[in-house]
Amino acid sequence: MTSDKLYNRIGQFLEDHRLVPDPAHYAFVHAILTQPNSSLAKAAAELIDGGVRLHQDDIQRLGGPAAGQRPMTREEPVAPSEPPPRDHLVDPAETRTDALAEQTQGHVEALSAMIRTIHADTSAFSANLERSAAEIRRGEPIGLATLAKLTGEMLERIHDSERRLEKATAEADALREKLVEARASARRDPLTGLANRLAFNESIGQCFQAPQSCCLALCDVDRFKRINDQHGHAVGDRVLNAIGQILSEEGHGHLVCRHGGEEFAILMTGVTMAQAHKLIDRAREAVREKRLRVRETGESIGEVTFSAGLTGFRPDDTHETVFARADALLYRAKNEGRNRICRD
Structure with missing residues (x-):
């Protein structure tokens, strides 16, 4: 692909998805167009299949090369598009986890090669000793210098293997820590710090085995598009973060997660429907009473509210x-x- 053609394709992609041509967006699109077989490119292709427009949340979830800088989309209103299927959303830590898996596989292969080398060295030393022992049994002259040389060479190889094994062990420990961190990160929403959809899906399955009663509440911020359109996505993110903190505080002891976009889910275990309703209503009131302002200008955002659907788990539920x-x-x-x- 020529430079001019690539430049035009990147520009067309940015225009089609209404993305500002800043360095972060350019780097992201450059990566998926120049490496079409990468996990990032495949995830992006699956997400936009059927004409769905990429949103800034989607790009953040994909975790492109500029993941440290959250890309910004234009703030002018755009025509609504069909939202992508929930199964198509990619967790932001998935790419990093894949890289760690590849790194772990490489480490295992290196360890296997090291063990084969040690085994070969040991076998060679054993063969030399047996040959020397046979010469001694036959009465053939063999000098101590020969035995000392063989032993010295083997000791040096053993010491070298010990150093390599010590280094490999340290690398394995570091990898283990990274994998633990990646596993936790893969279950955490990067914006709010709450649990994400992956953690929710794992936890909701456990509710069906729980001996106590369980309730599920889905909470969605009312007229959130108006906040984004009037104040920008950065302000919208702060609103989501503030609501996430309130839900986390009021739902302490229960699983509070950002399920996607402006939707939050709360899994409550060991509570009655009345107790669950009281908890969610307390959070709803706390959000409504909070007076949020634009940090840079002091402008009031206005009243922010959310709506919720609350239901209890039933014996035949899935x-x-x-x-x-x-x-x-x-x-x-x-x-x-x-x-x-609204509740059951």
Whole structure:
């Protein structure tokens, strides 16, 4: 691909997805166009399949080469597009985890090669000793210098292997720590620090085996697009972070996660429906009463609220049925005027 052609393709991609041509976006698009077989490019292709426009949240989840700088999209209103299927959203730590897996595989292969070398050295030394012993049994003259040389060479190889094994052990320990960190990061939303959809999916499965009663609440920020359109996505992110903190404080002891976009999910274990409703309503009031302002200008954002759908787990429920029921209750709360909770 010529430089001019690549430049034009990057520009067209940025225009199609309404992305500002800043260095972060340029680097991201350059990476997926020049390395079409990479995990990043494949994840991006799957996400935009069917004409879906990339949003800044999607780019952050994909974790491109400029993941340290969160890309910004244009702030002018755009025509709504069909949201991508939930299964297509990629966790932001997935790319890093894949890299660590490859690094671990390489470390295992290096260890295997080292062990084969040690085995070969030991076998060679054993063969030389047996040959010397046979010469002694036959009465053939053999000098101490020969035995000392063989022993010295083997000792040097042993010491070298010990140094290499010590280094490999230290690398393995470092890798183990990175993998533990990556596993935790893969289950954490990078914006709010809350649990993410992966953690939610793992935890909701455990609820079906829990002896106590469980409830699920889906909370969605009301008219969040207005906040983004009027104040920008950076302000919208701060609003999400503030709401996430309130939900985390009010839902202490329960799993509070950012399920995606402006939607939060709360899994409550060992509570009755009345207790769960009280918890969510307390959080709803705390959000409504919080007075948020634009940090740079002091401008008031206005009243921020969320709507929620609350349901309890039933004996015949599955992940899909309990989530669909909470989702339907959430939409009912939206249709009935927002800033309210609808429950079973």
